[in-house]
Amino acid sequence: MKQIDLNQVKENIEYLAIGSELLTSAYPETNSLFLAEKLDNLGLRLRYKSVVSDDLEDLVGAVKLALSRSRVIFISGGLGPTEDDRTREAVAQAVKKPLVFHSEIVKKIEDRFAWRGAKMTPSNRRQAYLIQGAEILDNPNGTAPGMWLETRRRILILLPGPPAEFNPMVEKLITEKLELYRNQYVLKSVIKTTGAGESWVEDRIKPVYRLLPRDLELTILASPGEVQIRLTLRAKEINPENERIFNKIKNKIINLLGNKVFSTKGENLEEVIGRELSALGLTLACAESCTGGLLADRITAVPGSSNYFLASLVTYSNKAKTRFLGVPGRLVREKGAVSREVAESMAAGVRKKTGANLTLSTTGIAGPGGGSARKPVGLVYIGLSSPDGITTTENYFQGERRQIKFQTTQKALDMLRLKLKEYQPTGKAGSQ
Amino acid sequence: MKQIDLNQVKENIEYLAIGSELLTSAYPETNSLFLAEKLDNLGLRLRYKSVVSDDLEDLVGAVKLALSRSRVIFISGGLGPTEDDRTREAVAQAVKKPLVFHSEIVKKIEDRFAWRGAKMTPSNRRQAYLIQGAEILDNPNGTAPGMWLETRRRILILLPGPPAEFNPMVEKLITEKLELYRNQYVLKSVIKTTGAGESWVEDRIKPVYRLLPRDLELTILASPGEVQIRLTLRAKEINPENERIFNKIKNKIINLLGNKVFSTKGENLEEVIGRELSALGLTLACAESCTGGLLADRITAVPGSSNYFLASLVTYSNKAKTRFLGVPGRLVREKGAVSREVAESMAAGVRKKTGANLTLSTTGIAGPGGGSARKPVGLVYIGLSSPDGITTTENYFQGERRQIKFQTTQKALDMLRLKLKEYQPTGKAGSQ
Numbered sequence: 001m002k003q004i005d006l007n008q009v010k011e012n013i014e015y016l017a018i019g020s021e022l023l024t025s026a027y028p029e030t031n032s033l034f035l036a037e038k039l040d041n042l043g044l045r046l047r048y049k050s051v052v053s054d055d056l057e058d059l060v061g062a063v064k065l066a067l068s069r070s071r072v073i074f075i076s077g078g079l080g081p082t083e084d085d086r087t088r089e090a091v092a093q094a095v096k097k098p099l100v101f102h103s104e105i106v107k108k109i110e111d112r113f114a115w116r117g118a119k120m121t122p123s124n125r126r127q128a129y130l131i132q133g134a135e136i137l138d139n140p141n142g143t144a145p146g147m148w149l150e151t152r153r154r155i156l157i158l159l160p161g162p163p164a165e166f167n168p169m170v171e172k173l174i175t176e177k178l179e180l181y182r183n184q185y186v187l188k189s190v191i192k193t194t195g196a197g198e199s200w201v202e203d204r205i206k207p208v209y210r211l212l213p214r215d216l217e218l219t220i221l222a223s224p225g226e227v228q229i230r231l232t233l234r235a236k237e238i239n240p241e242n243e244r245i246f247n248k249i250k251n252k253i254i255n256l257l258g259n260k261v262f263s264t265k266g267e268n269l270e271e272v273i274g275r276e277l278s279a280l281g282l283t284l285a286c287a288e289s290c291t292g293g294l295l296a297d298r299i300t301a302v303p304g305s306s307n308y309f310l311a312s313l314v315t316y317s318n319k320a321k322t323r324f325l326g327v328p329g330r331l332v333r334e335k336g337a338v339s340r341e342v343a344e345s346m347a348a349g350v351r352k353k354t355g356a357n358l359t360l361s362t363t364g365i366a367g368p369g370g371g372s373a374r375k376p377v378g379l380v381y382i383g384l385s386s387p388d389g390i391t392t393t394e395n396y397f398q399g400e401r402r403q404i405k406f407q408t409t410q411k412a413l414d415m416l417r418l419k420l421k422e423y424q425p426t427g428k429a430g431s432q
Numbered sequence: 433m434k435q436i437d438l439n440q441v442k443e444n445i446e447y448l449a450i451g452s453e454l455l456t457s458a459y460p461e462t463n464s465l466f467l468a469e470k471l472d473n474l475g476l477r478l479r480y481k482s483v484v485s486d487d488l489e490d491l492v493g494a495v496k497l498a499l500s501r502s503r504v505i506f507i508s509g510g511l512g513p514t515e516d517d518r519t520r521e522a523v524a525q526a527v528k529k530p531l532v533f534h535s536e537i538v539k540k541i542e543d544r545f546a547w548r549g550a551k552m553t554p555s556n557r558r559q560a561y562l563i564q565g566a567e568i569l570d571n572p573n574g575t576a577p578g579m580w581l582e583t584r585r586r587i588l589i590l591l592p593g594p595p596a597e598f599n600p601m602v603e604k605l606i607t608e609k610l611e612l613y614r615n616q617y618v619l620k621s622v623i624k625t626t627g628a629g630e631s632w633v634e635d636r637i638k639p640v641y642r643l644l645p646r647d648l649e650l651t652i653l654a655s656p657g658e659v660q661i662r663l664t665l666r667a668k669e670i671n672p673e674n675e676r677i678f679n680k681i682k683n684k685i686i687n688l689l690g691n692k693v694f695s696t697k698g699e700n701l702e703e704v705i706g707r708e709l710s711a712l713g714l715t716l717a718c719a720e721s722c723t724g725g726l727l728a729d730r731i732t733a734v735p736g737s738s739n740y741f742l743a744s745l746v747t748y749s750n751k752a753k754t755r756f757l758g759v760p761g762r763l764v765r766e767k768g769a770v771s772r773e774v775a776e777s778m779a780a781g782v783r784k785k786t787g788a789n790l791t792l793s794t795t796g797i798a799g800p801g802g803g804s805a806r807k808p809v810g811l812v813y814i815g816l817s818s819p820d821g822i823t824t825t826e827n828y829f830q831g832e833r834r835q836i837k838f839q840t841t842q843k844a845l846d847m848l849r850l851k852l853k854e855y856q857p858t859g860k861a862g863s864q
Contacts (some may be wrong), residue, residue, distance in 0.1 A: 021653055023478045026467075049483045050482040051482070052479075058479065080630065081631050082630065098441070099694035116830075141831060163658065288725075292732025292741075293729035293731075293732060295728040297837075303651065304801065305724075309749075311745070312746040314743055315743050320742050320743035354755075384529065385601055401733070402733065405729075405733075
């Protein structure tokens with residue numbers, strides 16, 4: 001296979017998303033974000049990205065344009081079985097090659113349907129056509145195979161649009177094919193913090209700015225409940241010298257931010273607490289009201305969480321709080337379901353009922369209704385029960401229902417993280 | 433002001449986002465979603481959208497390309513005061529017009545700084561250059577004025593990149609300038625289905641394709657656990673005749689798809705079942721294993737869900753299944769936690785313990801670990817208990833952990849939806 005020297009043209013990678021729906025307000029295009037991240041790890045960058053409709057003429061035009069200005073063209077979408085899916089035809093036209101029917105692809109699709117006890121529909125046959133000369137890229141998560149086509153000093157990479165199919169295929173391409181085109185080495189670190197706002201973080205790490213060498217980029221990214229500091233070093237090679245400077249700056253930032261830092265390895269909070277619970281051999285259970293199951297959902301998003309997570313009792317009604325957690329009916333009536341006392345009682349109750357070493361509880365007003373002057377929307381009490389006793393926090397979160405639920409889970413997981421640090425044998429931050 | 437007849441060219445609106453950061457993984461481009469929504473209300477559509485870097489050559493190339501294929505070109509970003517902000521120069525070069533300094537803009541920017549007790553920086557003077565012939569578009573939320581430029585039968589609209597500045601300016605343009613170009617009125621409907629794949633849906637509604645008038649667009653959109661059919665009629669006017677045809681086709685599709693259709697009003701499944709539970713005065717509780725709280729999280733995402741949702745017992749460990757739901761330990765040992773019998777027992781148990789009218793249960797293997805030849809990853813049993821008894825389904829879902837969890841909740845909510853239909857007094861589909 002003749003290889004194309006990508007270094008001859010600077011920044012010559014293009015991404016084309018196909019789909020009329022991606023030109024509407026309903027469907028943001030996200031595949032390019034995943035692709036950009038993976039390419040960045042090889043020191044490669046997108047120079048253009050575009051979205052075009054399913055219209056054949058537009059599609060052919062966009063592919064021709066990409067061929068005229070880019071060496072490597074990623075195209076996602078339009079490989080499905082329906083009549084709207086015209087990427088195969090469009091690329092074939094643009095590169096002036098015929099489509100060739102592959103019966104082995106039909107066989108694969110039939111097997112896929114059979115495995116689910118279903119029969120392939122006739123329209124799936126459309127997916128068995130490949131552009132002449134293209135190599136099949138296996139799609140383990142869908143019926144549309146991808147294609148890798150080298151022609152006229154260009155590489156066209158056709159991939160299915162659904163992220164669940166696109167992402168794993170890109171991952172595989174990066175290690176198996178694109179690694180050859182690496183032109184820079186990159187050192188990256190994402191320092192994730194919670195419990196502080198963007199301006200606090202920025203003020204706090206100011207002393208580091210004047211130490212930054214030119215090839216080291218620092219960016220701050222804030223979202224509700226989380227602020228990230230991203231460090232990226234790009235160099236022809238990673239050597240002891242630039243690695244030392246990178247680590248020095250990274251460690252300086254970590255020190256300045258103290259226990260607001262929960263990960264430097266890209267983990268999210270549920271992964272951090274999962275790792276630490278496993279290491280310590282401790283179990284966890286939850287009692288949720290306002291988070292409505294989101295806390296348990298995040299904890300169980302981590303593979304293997306069944307090793308330390310016992311249960312979450314999502315007690316939405318007051319009766320359920322009493323019945324399953326033993327929260328006294330009188331307490332709810334006197335203090336209100338949204339109160340420090342009820343949060344405490346929930347955390348204690350679920351600990352008693354499940355026998356978990358540690359428990360978390362949430363009760364609050366997620367809105368949009370249910371708020372009052374004394375107990376506004378966004379008021380949330382969070383309880384943490386451990387062998388050392390119970391602690392609670394009072395929080396005022398902002399945003400919509402979804403954001404209030406999320407910030408509550410973020411804070412609850414963070415309370416647990418800080419408690420688990422106390423149990424670290426060395427006393428050293430276990431999250432770093 | 434001479435107006436350009438936008439009707440002469442179909443779908444001739446283009447959006448260009450400027451900024452190297454928008455080509456990285458950290459910054460999704462969102463302005464186009466807002467713009468697309470506003471345009472769509474006028475019957476106008478984006479035909480292309482693209483992102484290019486701050487590189488002047490790339491920028492000029494992208495603007496020239498847009499001029500060659502589109503009548504109206506929205507450009508956002510690159511109007512700031514720094515040297516990276518090159519949109520002014522690029523557009524001036526592309527349309528071959530000079531930049532003209534406007535001292536009244538400097539005055540405005542100075543006033544803006546003064547209002548905040550600050551002094552304008554010299555670099556802000558860059559923002560006072562307008563392309564010759566352009567009209568200023570006021571920016572109440574920033575220093576960068578926008579521009580409206582009509583030239584060579586094209587309209588170029590330059591807007592600042594930050595959404596907080598871009599969005600209000602678009603809003604104003606829509607009512608003050610673009611309303612004139614309204615060329616269509618729009619009727620829309622989104623028919624949402626679950627329980628069938630994309631190709632099944634397409635095959636099923638084939639009879640409708642030949643009935644579609646030219647101005648009625650039908651698109652199919654699939655995601656795990658959901659297939660949408662989107663109908664959009666665009667016409668010079670909405671009159672009884674085209675409205676009748678629109679409704680006829682919509683109803684025909686609904687009839688062809690039968691009870692796979694769960695909403696025609698944009699609702700998701702949790703909203704549909706929430707509305708119906710409320711209307712019927714029935715209560716719901718869940719017993720979750722493999723969904724780990726996601727089912728409850730979705731149900732409680734609906735404001736007001738506390739009126740019908742009592743609790744979800746997320747019993748991740750076997751002991752919790754026995755303790756909270758009364759699932760016999762022997763049953764778990766003999767049949768396995770992932771079995772039809774345990775799903776049944778969980779649904780019955782949570783019904784008994786909460787007193788809810790209806791209950792759902794989930795138990796399965798979400799992966800990536802824990803699968804076997806006999807019980808592979810993706811095998812999920814779902815139980816539904818109602819006053820009529822208990823039903824269970826055996827399902828084989830595909831994808832990653834997250835997708836298996838989601839598809840399980842989708843199927844569980846759909847089982848509930850179909851059961852609630854039986855309780856509709858008229859027997860008519862309540863979801864439509």
